[in-house]
Amino acid sequence: MTRTKSNHRRSPYTRRSVLQTLGSSILGLGCALVVSACNGASGAGPGGGPGGKAPGGRPGGRGKAEGDPLAVELTTLEPATIERHYRAAGTLEALRRAEIRPIRSGIILTLEAEVGDAVEADQVLARLDGRELSLQAKRDALTADNARRELDRLEQLEHAGAIAQEELDALRYELETAQAEAHLSRTQARTMTVRAPFAGTLVSRDVDVGNLASTSTTLFEIADLSAIELPLHLPEREAASVTLGAEVSIELVDDSHFTGRVIRRAPIVDPLTGTVEFLVRAEEFPSIAVPGAFVRVEVLLERHEDVPSLPLGAVFELEGQRYVYLLREGKARRTLVEVGLEGSERVEVLAGIDAGARVLVDAGGITEGMAVKGAGEPDPEPPEDADAGEDAKAEGGPPRSGGWGSRRKRP
Template sequence: MSRVARLSVLLALLGVVQSGAALAQPSEAPPAIRVVAAQRGEVRETVRLTGSVVAGETVSVSSRLDDFRILTVRAEVGDVVRAGDVLAELDDTMLRVEEAGAAAKLARAAAAVRQAKVAVEDAEIALDQIRSDLRRSAQLHDKRLLSQGALEAQETALRRADAALATAREGFAGAEADQSLAQAEARRIALELGFTKIRAPTGGKIARRTASIGAIPARGGEPLFQIIKNGLLEIDGEVSERGFAKLQAGQTASVRTVGAPDAIMGRLRLLQPELGSRSRLGRLRVTLPQGTDLPIGAFASGEIEVGTGNGVVLPTSAMQTEGGASTVLTYRNGAVTRTIVRTGIETADLVQVLSGVEAGDSVVLKSAGVLADGDRVTPIETPYPASPTGFEPATLRMASER
């Protein structure tokens, strides 16, 4: 056999071997897909908030007198006070002088009232006597034992006695009026003396003090003190428009502030009825427990729980929407099947499944646009927590409401 012929045979044999090797290769394995087992757990739906610490209600304390110098200051910022505690004292020297003068006027007015009362009593006695005399004189006149002139004189005396009694009564009324004025003046001075002690109108914590010894505050001017009523603090916060629609007064909020080791549980007190025109954020107030000690203005963030669901839960990534229905891909016997499910509470992490999937069923973790109904796959079991806290999928930030 020639050399060329031998090469041809050798090449043919190599082709047969390669063809056999190709036929001997196994078919391609199904794609590896991560699957999770549906679990029973709890899903908490929360709305995130950001804000700052503010006073729940601030009570301003001002001077109720004009031109009185501050003599002493007894309260400082941060002090806890009770209603009625003296915060500062004004110089009452001039009022004490007025008080002494008012006391003298009051005593003189009381004496004048007593004298006027005696005058009325004397006038009444005199009038009664003249009336009695006039009756006897009239009888004598009828018997022609008393002249007409004498009778007329007694009638004139009666009219004078009536006038004297009226005058005495007017004098008594005037004396009583003077006494009332003196009493009112004494009460005014006593009231102003009370105002020289500037007292806390409510219990709470002193948030601000402008009072200083020697200053002369004006009535109705800048507050000398500001008190956080009952020491209650609140969070003035903002939430997204989507989350705002789920909130109701009375819901529980978990709040954290910078530097605080633990979360503080508060209660949603107020939802403002208007969203920010630019930010589209809703504003709210969360009341913190009494005794909470945080600096005013501190940054705060937290969550407000709006719903809780128990039962079968799946990762949110396993869900798809098809034809308006929620579906998942369940894995069984080497292949996936599209299954329609009914869902409950949904968060960024978990979904509560009300029907369609049972605990223990294997579900494709992420299936969007990758697999179709009936595809064969190689499963990779993937664990996940059954009860993480679900957060609203939104990035919130403080917004200026200008």
């Protein structure tokens, strides 16, 4: 009888070997968990070091990182003057300015001033070609003079009765007409000389000698720089606190400051922007404060003098209420306060804390009950009973029942 060889080999892993391997793995994992738990129980104090004692700290603590109090800056209520300002920006303007144009057209013959010159009122700035008008003025003056002489001659004949009264009246009318025309011609001739309308500084010139200047041609632009003005637009709510004469601090681009005063307030509120326009004027200012300069301003809205106050960072808001942290028995305690006017650096305190209470200057990062101390003050001494209990645990005191360090005896 012939045996047939099978093509399937017997697997080297039998069911018994697999079960043995799995059991060994489970046993090893269980031992590892037991050892880890024992190590955690023997050395896992709050300090995280062996034996529950952190280096450089009390037994069971984390030294400066957690166990010791946080050094903070403290303050008390102090009297201060608190101001509330509204900050805005704007552009300076001249007290007044004007574009100078000729009354009549003509060729520019001379320019008597240049940009940057300070001129007086009625000073000649330019002369236009007005020869035709000058000749006409001379002619009209001559006509008026002849009419005067003729009237004088006829008045002498009137006494002799050699001339009628009607003829004499007609000649007087001609004289008055000639005098009016002569005056008009002189006035027209004078308009060919361009003069400054007021005292100021020439800030621009747009023509040269020989140009034809019409009545729409701007020859010069003049500005009165004896004072500087600044239009401001304040929201309706803040505008209610601004009065005429209020001081306004103005800052230039080089960080220099000067002061102006509110001289005018618009009688209405702009319905499109909801703002009120104010006009600020300054009569003393630095040389770089010129029309067109960009400035930042602070408008004084409210001022409280000698009121109890705290630094602005000491007060924080929680659920719509204002609080501060007080240092009590080595802990930061949250305390409700009532505040008044808030300034840029300090805030007025109306109620909630006593005058001698020690307040944390900066409430950022502080939580209720956190261990804190004043900056530069020594650490507070821990209670004696607490230190004794921690030392006993560190020296191997009686283990807790039910833990890994004890084993119950079977009955």
